[in-house]
Amino acid sequence: MADRKIVDAKNTFCPGPLMELIANMKQAEVGDELLVLSTDEGSANDIPEWINKVGHEVIESSEDAGVWSVVVKKIK
Amino acid sequence: MSNKISIMLISGKREQLQMASMVASVGAVSGNDVTVFLSMNALEYFKKDSDGKAPSDGPMGDLLVEKNAPEFMELFESAVELGDAKIHPCSMAVDIMGLKNDDLVDYLSESLGLTKFLGAASEGQVWTF
Numbered sequence: 556m557a558d559r560k561i562v563d564a565k566n567t568f569c570p571g572p573l574m575e576l577i578a579n580m581k582q583a584e585v586g587d588e589l590l591v592l593s594t595d596e597g598s599a600n601d602i603p604e605w606i607n608k609v610g611h612e613v614i615e616s617s618e619d620a621g622v623w624s625v626v627v628k629k630i631k
Numbered sequence: 632m633s634n635k636i637s638i639m640l641i642s643g644k645r646e647q648l649q650m651a652s653m654v655a656s657v658g659a660v661s662g663n664d665v666t667v668f669l670s671m672n673a674l675e676y677f678k679k680d681s682d683g684k685a686p687s688d689g690p691m692g693d694l695l696v697e698k699n700a701p702e703f704m705e706l707f708e709s710a711v712e713l714g715d716a717k718i719h720p721c722s723m724a725v726d727i728m729g730l731k732n733d734d735l736v737d738y739l740s741e742s743l744g745l746t747k748f749l750g751a752a753s754e755g756q757v758w759t760f
Contacts, residue, residue, distance in 0.1 A: 570657050571701040574709045577660050581713065601657075608661055 562591045564598070565622060572598040573605055576627070580611070583629045588614060591625045599623035635755025636663045637748070642760055643672030644688035645703070649695055651760040652706035659714020664755075667707070668748040669739075670721035673760075674728065676704065677720065677735050704736075711738040719743035 562579050564572035572593040579589055593599050602625050603613045614626040636658045640651045651667070659665040669677060676683055683704045687693050694700075710716035720735060722742040732742075 566699060568698060568700040570653055570706065574656060574660070574701065574706065574713065577713050578709070605657075605661060 559588045559590050559626070562589055565592050565594045568595050569597045569601060571595075573602055576602060577605075580627075580629055585629050585631060588626055588628045591623075591627070593623045593625070594621055596623065599625060602627070633662050633664045635751070636665045637752035637755060637757045638665070638667045639748070639752075639757070639759045640667060640669050640673045641671035642688075643675065643685055645685040645692040645695060646688045647760040648673065648676065648685050648703040649692075649700065649706075651758070652701075652703035652710070654758055654760075655716050655718070656706040656710040656714065659710040659716035661714075663714075665710060665714065665716035666748070666751045667710075667716060667718040668721060668743060669718065670724045674720055674724045674730075677707075677718075677739060678730070679734060679736055708736075708738050719748070721745070721748075 560579060562575050564575040572591055572595060576591045583589060591602060606613050606627050611630045612628040614628055616625045638651055638655055655665055655667050675681055676685060683702060707718060711718060717740045719740050720742045722744045725742045
């Protein structure tokens with residue numbers, strides 16, 4: 556498995572984490588996994604919505620002490 | 632299939648600029664064909680020498696700054712760079728303000744007259760801020 560790139564988008568608000576993820580997605584290769592860290596619950600919900608809409612994959616999503624971790628995989 | 636989203640942005644208040652930048656950026660990165668038309672008090676923030684600090688319309692505007700929400704100018708730039716949005720200054724506003732192309736931030740598209748914008752806005756979603 557390729558290394559998971561960490562996108563640290565803590566301490567900003569919607570749509571900051573989504574935009575940071577997308578900027579990193581553009582540079583990623585198909586099959587790469589990215590881990591987004593967000594302190595904004597709205598973004599943690601919005602990111603899977605975007606991922607499904609554009610056809611990538613959400614691997615997992617979890618929350619620990621106010622920090623949401625969303626792992627996504629670039630499919631195309 | 633992509634949908635068309637046309638945004639007319641005329642307010643110089645932070646909340647309206649912020650919401651317009653959010654609709655433009657999220658709309659553009661989600662595969663929509665986004666066109667933004669800038670006129671009236673909104674255009675001055677797109678001058679290269681603007682500090683991007685818009686006055687608040689109410690308490691939410693102050694909170695946006697206090698809580699470190701993304702800057703609206705960064706979101707507009709993301710809309711263009713990540714989502715291929717087109718942001719056009721209104722040609723009337725450009726003329727009235729006496730601006731040249733070089734006075735405006737580089738990621739703007741050419742200035743547009745109202746006739747063309749209304750043509751673009753004749754189908755799809757239209758938002759005004």
